[in-house]
Amino acid sequence: MGLALVLALSAGAAVLHAQPAPEVFPDGETLTLEFIDKALADGRLKSAADLLTRAQARGNSPELRLREAELLLASGLRNEADMLFRTLEAEPALAARAKTGRAVATLRDGQVEVAGELLKTAVALDPALARAWTTLAVLADQRQDWKAADAAYGKAIAAAPNDANAFNNRGYSRLLQQRTTEAEADFLKALELRPGLEIAETNLRLARGLQGRYTEAFAGSSRAQLGRDLNTVGYAAMLRGDLKLAESYFSRALELDPQYQSAAAANLAYLKQLAGGQSAHNP
16 A cells, blocks of 8 residues: 555644643642643644743743643754753653653654654653653554554553544554554544544545545535545545546546645646556556
């Protein structure tokens, strides 16, 4: 299967946002931390920054500084985030989470081996740290070490059974392994936990398309989403060898949605190359 692995390392993905604070803080800090975490998870960086600034004006605890590092990372300031994560590794209660955050930062700089070592240390310090296990699983996906990926995703989901992103990530790993029915179940679980999670909706359409269930793959699609969904299901049809159907989906995506015109056009050009190759071999 010619699927490309999409690393979940952008704002709002499971491996980016800070883990919920385990301690109970006075003066409502626990609730503030939860609000900041939610804003980071949703990619609402300005809201996270505003909450953080107000909270730090009352006192800059280590937990707040950890969120500051996460905000720096989400904002693309990797060097600044790395330096702050390093200082927080000296805090026993934060060490595992700080190492995980630094691992994500180093991954963005392409330092895969360094990130892997940081993550191994993090899960040794805190075996229930779902974010570290998820990131280790993504690294295993990159290596196509499916046994290691399955084990790491299992640890992540055991540690955070209500994390929709963990199920979505495992589902994509299963797509890479051509385990489409298991992948579909993971995407459905992700959407049960977090209705409207766009990446899980797209992956679910891909999983159903790869099983040849094209009509069902479009279930629930809206006019605003149709261009994206046509491109996604068309890609699945192309991978299955249903080239005429794929061409019709890509062509409709080109007509309907300017946002997906470049992707659909590239897929359509590739499909025509495939079709030409088939014609050359099958006169």
